[in-house]
Amino acid sequence: METTPLPQKLAVQIGDLIRAGGAAAGTRLPERKLAEQLRVSRSPVRRALRILAGQGVVGATAGGGFVVLAPEAIPGVAGPPAAEDDAPYLRIAADRLDGLLPDRVTETALMRRYDLTRPRLGAILRRIAAEGWIERLPGHGWAFLPVLTSLQAYADSYRFRLVIEPAAILEPGFVLDRAAVAACRAEQQALVDGEIRRVSTAALFDLNSRFHEVVIACSGNTFFVDGLRRIDRLRRLIEYRQSLDRDRAVVRCREHVRLADLLLAGRRDEASAFMREHLASVGVEKILEKPESRPRP
Structure with a gap:
């Protein structure tokens, strides 16, 4: 072809x-x-x-x-990214969140700042672009896209999710994608069973946000779906800093498993109520976290 x-x-x-x-x-x-x-x-x-x-x-x-x-x-890939591959990615994320990187950057400047080869930096930039917080400029350079940077905006994002996610489960057009929900349940159960100790912070964010996006997609309401996807893109970087320690995060993964079980059993009213409880408690837990007490990515 x-x-x-x-x-x-x-x-x-x-x-x-x-x-x-x-x-x-x-x-x-x-x-x-x-x-x-x-x-x-x-x-x-x-x-x-x-x-x-x-x-x-x-x-x-x-x-x-x-x-x-x-x-x-995947060509050139043998398994998940190694911890050392995540390190420069997380340094770039932290520096962007702290305002240490300008809105527009060049590859030469990034290579020098983070001591990276061009191929390695290229892979990191493609990853960031795929995640939606940087884009290539025509001809030369890259431009960072807006993200949440304040705890107030972060708290607002959880209040927004408290409105749309429980409501999405009760939408008249809700049709459960059993295969997708079951696949996400298996991912969350693997985290509960010990995988959460081995995955990176970035990978954990992707697994958890994918669970919520799969559930909301079942609503058939494009405004709910697009709203959550936009919020997930905007909150990605601050989420790395506000992420729970793994002992507490595994509790939230167990709640994801419970949510999936309620949906797969057709108990939508209970699932909606449990989604509200889940988001309210995890939102408060993360917002009350003091990021300065934990190591930077």
Whole structure:
């Protein structure tokens, strides 16, 4: 099949996104969500997914769409990112959150500041771009995109979620995506069973935000879905700093498992009430955390 440079570039970016999120085999890859994250139309995303399908990374489903088949088959990747690969990524995130990086940067300046080779920096920038907090400028340089930087805005984001997420479960058009919810439940159960001690802070954010995005997507309400995705992109960096210690975070993962069980059992009223309780308690817990008492990423 003939490909253009854009789908080839997107295939690399989607591979980076799969790797950064620690997506397991069977994880769905919605074209629309990928198109929004990568800021392109769905057509080149579909062609990029076909490229990855040819490499054995993803596979087409009988009902249309694609799922992750073998994340370890991503070219140049053998398993999840090592801890040392996350370190410069988290330093860039912390410096951006602290206002130590300008809105526009060059690769040369970043290579010098973080002592990185161009290929390694390129992989990090593709990961950040896929996550939605930086974009390449025409011709030269990169521009950071807006993120939440204050605790007040962070608290506001949780109050917004308290409004939309429990309501989304009770939407008239709610249709449970059993396969997606079951897959997220399996990811959360793995965290509860000990994986939470091994995943990076960034990967934990992706796993937990994916759970909530999968649930809200079942509502069929595009305003709810788009609202949560926007909030998740904006809160990513401050979430790294406000993240709970792993002993407390595992409790929240158990709550995700409980939420999934209620949904899979068709007990939507209980699931909605439990979602409200979950968000209210975790929001207070994180906002009361003192980030200065914990090490920076």
